Amino acid sequence: xxxxxxxxxxxxxxLLVMCTLVAGTTSDGSATGPLRGLFEPLxxxxxxxxxxxxxxxxxxxYSLPPEAQVQLTPIAITxxxxxxxxxxxxxxxxxxxxxxxxxxxxxxxxxxxxxLLALVVTWIVWRQARALAKIRRRDLExxxx
Numbered sequence: 001x002x003x004x005x006x007x008x009x010x011x012x013x014x015l016l017v018m019c020t021l022v023a024g025t026t027s028d029g030s031a032t033g034p035l036r037g038l039f040e041p042l043x044x045x046x047x048x049x050x051x052x053x054x055x056x057x058x059x060x061x062y063s064l065p066p067e068a069q070v071q072l073t074p075i076a077i078t079x080x081x082x083x084x085x086x087x088x089x090x091x092x093x094x095x096x097x098x099x100x101x102x103x104x105x106x107x108x109x110x111x112x113x114x115x116l117l118a119l120v121v122t123w124i125v126w127r128q129a130r131a132l133a134k135i136r137r138r139d140l141e142x143x144x145x
Contacts, residue, residue: 002060003126006119008053013111015046020105050111087114 019042061080065072091110098106 005053008049010115012046012050013115017108019043
């Protein structure tokens, strides 16, 4: 499920980049590009897909560790909450600063880079978890022989 979330968010952020490129904006932010009629459908598609992608992220984050027999300690929960809070405060600040300078492509680029990074990190952790699960299964086989 978490791979679906990350892939949907990545697709949505790439649609947002495409939305900005298709529209072509002037210094006052109005769309002037030849395909500006696609701006609104792309924007709505990006919004809907992004909402779908992030809707189950938090439940996945809190339910996956117990499934992998990883104990969620108060410190681990604090780190998860601190990291999400940092992201929730820094991204809007950076985007607001960029929009203030009329750099509208920054939102899509920032989302694309962060989702791609999250996808790579999740894939690495998933591979490590699968390797550990095989080792645990092998270590427990003697109990069931």
